[in-house]
Amino acid sequence: MADQYAQLREDKRPTEIPVIRWEEPPEGPVLVLLDQTRLPAEEVELVCTDAPALVEAIRSLAVRGAPLLGIAGAYGVALAAVRGFDVEEAARALEGARPTAVNLSVGVHKASSAYRTALTKTGDPAAAATAALAAARTLHQEDAEASARMAAHGLTLLDELLPGGGHRILTHCNTGSLVSGGEGTALAVALAAHRAGQLRRLWVDETRPLLQGARLTAYEAARHGMAYTLLTDNAAGSLFAAGEVDAVLIGADRIAADGSVANKVGSYPLAVLARYHHVPFIVVAPLTTVDAQTPDGASIEVEQRPGFEVTEVRAPQVPVAGAGDGIPVAPLGTQAYNPAFDVTPPELVTAIVTEEGAVSPVTAGALAELCARSGRATIG
Numbered sequence: 001m002a003d004q005y006a007q008l009r010e011d012k013r014p015t016e017i018p019v020i021r022w023e024e025p026p027e028g029p030v031l032v033l034l035d036q037t038r039l040p041a042e043e044v045e046l047v048c049t050d051a052p053a054l055v056e057a058i059r060s061l062a063v064r065g066a067p068l069l070g071i072a073g074a075y076g077v078a079l080a081a082v083r084g085f086d087v088e089e090a091a092r093a094l095e096g097a098r099p100t101a102v103n104l105s106v107g108v109h110k111a112s113s114a115y116r117t118a119l120t121k122t123g124d125p126a127a128a129a130t131a132a133l134a135a136a137r138t139l140h141q142e143d144a145e146a147s148a149r150m151a152a153h154g155l156t157l158l159d160e161l162l163p164g165g166g167h168r169i170l171t172h173c174n175t176g177s178l179v180s181g182g183e184g185t186a187l188a189v190a191l192a193a194h195r196a197g198q199l200r201r202l203w204v205d206e207t208r209p210l211l212q213g214a215r216l217t218a219y220e221a222a223r224h225g226m227a228y229t230l231l232t233d234n235a236a237g238s239l240f241a242a243g244e245v246d247a248v249l250i251g252a253d254r255i256a257a258d259g260s261v262a263n264k265v266g267s268y269p270l271a272v273l274a275r276y277h278h279v280p281f282i283v284v285a286p287l288t289t290v291d292a293q294t295p296d297g298a299s300i301e302v303e304q305r306p307g308f309e310v311t312e313v314r315a316p317q318v319p320v321a322g323a324g325d326g327i328p329v330a331p332l333g334t335q336a337y338n339p340a341f342d343v344t345p346p347e348l349v350t351a352i353v354t355e356e357g358a359v360s361p362v363t364a365g366a367l368a369e370l371c372a373r374s375g376r377a378t379i380g
């Protein structure tokens with residue numbers, strides 16, 4: 001037990017982290033996921049043979065983070081199609097697995113509409129399943145490309161906003177390779193700054209209650225050799241007050257048409273702190289995260305998670321299970337408030353960086369224009 005993290009301290013493993021892949025063993029196609037609930041203690045893979053297994057993996061956060069949820073949702077539809085299950089039923093279950101990240105429904109819709117179109121055209125379920133899988137693969141590839149472009153645009157923006165270099169960047173939750181077909185969103189920008197010799201320090205919020213910052217972002221930062229320091233979420237205020245933060249970089253689960261940003265709970269307080277301390281607050285997200293159908297922040301559904309995630313703690317090496325399986329840190333029967341996300345209004349966001357460039361200041365019109373320019377005329 002004492003030395004289970006030794007390898008992580010001296011991490012020399014490749015920086016690329018395989019988080020999701022489609023495999024076709026003789027027993028039939030499967031979706032293989034890196035189980036993120038077990039990180040950083042161990043790298044364990046989960047093999048999904050049907051959509052219900054994937055729905056469970058999504059709910060338990062074995063697979064998580066907005067862009068990856070989209071990719072997983074698309075592969076989940078393909079899995080149901082290839083294995084001959086009811087595709088519409090699988091699509092509904094996958095889409096409903098978590099409510100806030102719009103990418104999940106985008107991914108599910110892309111694969112299921114490819115399936116329906118091919119089925120109408122050919123009448124052949126096998127050809128339709130092939131089309132659904134192709135749509136999932138395309139989304140996976142497009143996300144990798146978007147990730148690289150966001151990193152480049154984000155780095156340019158940082159250079160403009162902070163011309164002196166030597167950035168000290170604060171980030172929240174996990175937004176790297178673990179959530180993406182590529183190197184992620186906000187963390188991809190920090191990584192680009194690191195590679196350019198511009199990152200002095202990555203401040204990593206631990207991100208209570210499920211510790212995506214401590215378990216996952218620190219894990220990724222260590223693998224990349226970034227200079228990082230972990231802090232408790234409530235230490236951020238004193239860090240700003242000490243003048244130690246040059247910029248905040250976060251991802252997003254859903255961006256409403258007015259530019260309101262839903263992201264991991266704790267993002268909004270960081271935006272307030274950043275405004276008070278005159279520090280840029282930058283959101284990095286692919287255009288698949290912009291949701292034209294949701295007009296404003298108040299219309300975003302925020303996922304409420306079970307109270308035991310707050311009233312108990314558990315070690316990452318213990319598989320996630322239900323209430324009562326962790327170590328209690330509150331009296332039995334304590335009620336917990338456990339929203340998974342919060343919403344930051346557009347006026348607190350300095351810029352939204354997408355694969356098509358940055359929007360700053362953040363307005364409904366500027367976002368709509370960016371989406372229209374990219375061919376995603378879904379806004380408005």
Ligand SMILES: CSC[C@@H](O)[C@@H](O)C(=O)COP(=O)(O)O
Binds near residue numbers: 061065174179251
């Ligand atoms: C690019 S990732 C952006 C968000 O999905 C990320 O910051 C986040 O909040 C993830 O939450 P999670 O509950 O771990 O899925």
